[in-house]
Amino acid sequence: MTLSLRNITAPIIPMRLAGALALAASVATFAAPSPAFAQDGEAEARIRKIEAEVRALQRKVFPGGDGRYFEPQIAPGTAAQPAIGAQPSPAEATAVTDILVRLDALETQLRTLTARSEEQANALSQMEMRLAALETATNAPLAAPMNPMATGQTASALPAPSTAAQPLASAPRPVPTQAPAPAPTVAAPSPARLAAVQAITKPQTADAGDDEYSYGFRLWNAGFYPEARQQLTRFVEQYPSHSRISFGRNLLGRAFLDDNMPDEAARWFLKNYQANKAGDRAPDSLLYLGKAMIALNDTRKACIALAEFGETYPLVATGRLADDYRVSLNQVTCN
Structure with a gap:
């Protein structure tokens, strides 16, 4: 029994077509991501370019690559950190510490000067009070003893006219000379009281x-x-x-x-x-x-x-x- 060529090739052709279709599908599958890979490369290049420009901008804005001025908040390959949680660099910490120490020294000096000024003001007021007391003390003997002297003179002068007015007396009696002993005069105010009274000013309106x-x-x-x-x-x-x-x-x-x-x-x-x-x-x-x-x-x-x-x-x-x-x-x- 002989087979015809048509009968033999009939099932082979569909199998070859199926294989070709499968191969084309696999090739399409491997070829499809090629645009995506191209786009990723372009994005990477653009990112690198932007990073380079940012670094150049940082060098212009923040000169000094040793970090003495400011630490850039965004660096390549790192995420942005909040400003509150940022830790100061050692150089910044040293500068801030120096400022705080100087402020503490200034406050201490200010307190010392204030205390000295208050002490000097208090000493000055005490000196003024002492001067006023001394002035009143030097002036008091000129005015205060006038009353005792006057009263003493009148008291001692009283017996003299009496003896002259009584010629019938046998002899003058020196007893009246003891009259100033009672001293009925009012005591003069102390210098401190005079100074305190003089410190009270009288209004002038x-x-x-x-x-x-x-x-x-x-x-x-x-x-x-x-x-x-x-x-x-x-x-x-x-x-x-x-x-x-x-x-x-x-x-x-x-x-x-x-x-x-x-x-x-x-x-x-x-x-x-x-x-x-x-x-x-x-x-x-x-x-x-x-x-x-x-x-x-x-x-x-x-x-x-x-x-x-x-x-x-x-x-x-x-x-x-x-x-x-x-x-x-x-x-x-x-x-």
Whole structure:
């Protein structure tokens, strides 16, 4: 049985076609990535070019390749790091440490200079006080002994005219020469007190009466009660119609009361209250009149003054002077 050529080649042709198709497919498969490889090469070249330009730019902007100035945040092949977490280079750390040390030294010197200036200012003020005390001390013997000398002379001079005026006496008696022994004169203030009083300045404004009162108030507020009384008495006598007259009379009474002289204080309090019951310090004078009576152990008059204060000035008794009024009522027992 013979086979025809057609029958033999018929199955072979499809097999060859299939093999060729497979080979073409494999070749296409290996040839397909070639554009991708080309693109990768171009990208790599472009990246290298950009990196070179960036390095050149860094050399222009940040000169010095030893890192003395700034460390570039982006380097080839490394990811960008946040600026907060960046660690300073040793050179930067050394420079910052040097600055901090110098700042600490400057602050220390500033504190030392400030302390020295304060000490010098304190020493200067003490020197001024000592100079003022010395000046008052040198001037005090010229004025203060005048009173004892004057009183001594008058006391010693009194017996001499008496002996001359009594010719019937048998013999002059030297006993009156011992008269200066009691020395009834008031002691002169100490130099320190004079310096302290002189340190209180008197205001100088267009209102002379107000200046006199303000100066008396400053003396009273500093605790110089005799000097305050002298100054306030001058104000009351020279400016009886001044708008501060109620303040002056009341403060004069306070200067007596605070110096343990309630009798004189009561007179000024009563005078100020009776002169003008609508005055600025009339309520204060009436209340402190009660306090003066308490100091004098005169409970009846103290109760009268306190009761009249509460009835005449109810708003002040429950407002500005409420605490003083309450304390005064607790000090006495009124019917």
